[in-house]
Amino acid sequence: MKIIDAHLHLFNPDERSETMARQVGHENSLPYLENLYKSQGVVAGVVMGNQKLSPDAYRFPSFFRYCIAVGSKYQGPKEEAQTIELAEEHLKRSACVGIKIYAGYTLAYVSDARFTPYIKLAEKYDKPVAIHTGMTAGVRGQLKYSHPLTVDEVAGAYPKVQFVLCHFGNPFLCEAAAVMEKNANVAADLSGLLSGIPDLDRYFHRHAGYVEWMRTWLRYLDDDSRFLFGTDFPAVNIPRYIEYIRRLVDEESLEKIFFHNANRIYGLGL
16 A cells, blocks of 8 residues: 655754654654665655755755745845745745645734635645644643634635645644534645654554544544544654554545555645
C-alpha cells in the first residue's frame, strides 16, 4: 500500500531539532528521512511550513511538497503587501500545495483579517488551507484560537476553499466532526494523535476508551474520503505511527486515508 504523509515538519539542523528526532528514534536530515519513508512505503510528504517567506524558502527534494506558513504576526501595509506577493509567488509553484495557519500559536482566530488575503489566494490557486486545531504544544498557545469550531465561520465564508483540520481538532473530536458534517469543504488529517515511541498493545489497552471515542467520531461522518494520514514528524516514530493509524481506522478505509485522499486534496498528481 502506498502512503502519503500529509503532515510533517522539517527543521534546520540544530541541537533542539536533533534532540526531537533522536527522542523518536530518528535523525534530523533530509536524506535519512527520505530513505526511511521509502522503506515504509511512503511515496511523498507534505511539509507544514515553519519558515519565513522568501523567494528561496522551502527548497526541498522533489519527494517533499510544502504548505507555506502565513499570518504569524500583524504587519504594516507595506510589509504586508510584500508578504502577500511572496505568498502568491510560492502558490504558483507546483511544489507549494497550500497554506498553513498556526491557529493557537498565532493568537488570532482564523477569521481574523490578517488571514483573509491568504485564504483568497488559496481560493485563486485552488489550493487547500491547513489549520492547526486542537491541543497546542506548551503553555503559550491558546486553545480558544485553535478550537475546531472557529473554522466553521471561514469554511462557510469560503465554500470553494478546501480546509484541513490538522490533528482532527484533538481532543475536541466531537466539535471537529460537527464542523466537517456542516461544511463539505472541510477535511481532517490524523497527525499528532500520539507522540514518542509507545508500546501500541499497551496503549490500545490502557487508552481503550479514547480509542473508541476516536473511532466513533471518525465513523460519525460515514465518509472516509475526508480523512488524511499524517505523522507530525519529528514528534513521532514513523513506523510506529503508521501501525497506530492502521489499527485505528477501518480496514476498508486504509487506502483512501493513507494515500488517495491526500493525493486528491493536495493535488499531488501521484
